[in-house]
Each structure stands twice: as C-alpha cells, then as structure tokens.
Amino acid sequence: MYAIIATGGKQYKVAEGDVIRVEKLGAEAGDKVTFDQVLAVRDDAAIKVGDDAAKASVEATVLANGKAKKVIVYKYKRKTGYHKKNGHRQEYTKVQINKINA
Numbered sequence: 001m002y003a004i005i006a007t008g009g010k011q012y013k014v015a016e017g018d019v020i021r022v023e024k025l026g027a028e029a030g031d032k033v034t035f036d037q038v039l040a041v042r043d044d045a046a047i048k049v050g051d052d053a054a055k056a057s058v059e060a061t062v063l064a065n066g067k068a069k070k071v072i073v074y075k076y077k078r079k080t081g082y083h084k085k086n087g088h089r090q091e092y093t094k095v096q097i098n099k100i101n102a
Helices: none
Strands: 002-007 010-015 021-023 032-035 038-042 048-049 056-066 072-078 082-088 091-099
Touching: 002 032, 010 091
Parallel strands: none
Antiparallel strands: 002 010, 002 038, 021 091, 032 056, 038 048, 056 091, 072 082
C-alpha cells in the first residue's frame, strides 16, 4: 500500500516505514504529524483518486530538523565588472511514515 501526499509545494510517494525529507514543518523531533492532503491511495485491489483519496490521511513521526547542503548562487554580467556570489541552505524536516489511513 502506498499514498501520494502533497506538502511544501511538492508531491511525495510514501509507504509505511518510509523516511522522507520534506520542506520544514513547525514541529520538533518526536512530534506526530498528520498529512491531510492526500492525492491518491493504492491498496491491494485498486487505486483511489480524487474525492475518495481526499478522505484519507497519512500519519508520521518527526525524526529531525536540519539544513541541506549549500547551493552556490553566482550572478555575473560580462564586460561590466558585476558579479555576486551567494549561498543558500534549505531547511528540511525528516519524517518517518507510520500509518496510511485509507
């Protein structure tokens, strides 16, 4: 059984026991989180999409919060002497999927 959930502007295919990194949630390590925006659920027999999947939810436990590797942003315009170097580290939350309620 798996589900497709949407959080942080992205979609994730999850199954029970999976560990995924999502955009930062306002939760501490050890907290329980419920994802209500379920796009599709696949069980043994069939797949539920749309209104059937909207009733489903996914329960997860927060494992950790952190920052991803640094991404370098370099802006450059030739012949003008303009260049800017900047870095960015995106924050994330690592969660473990406990249960899919279909």
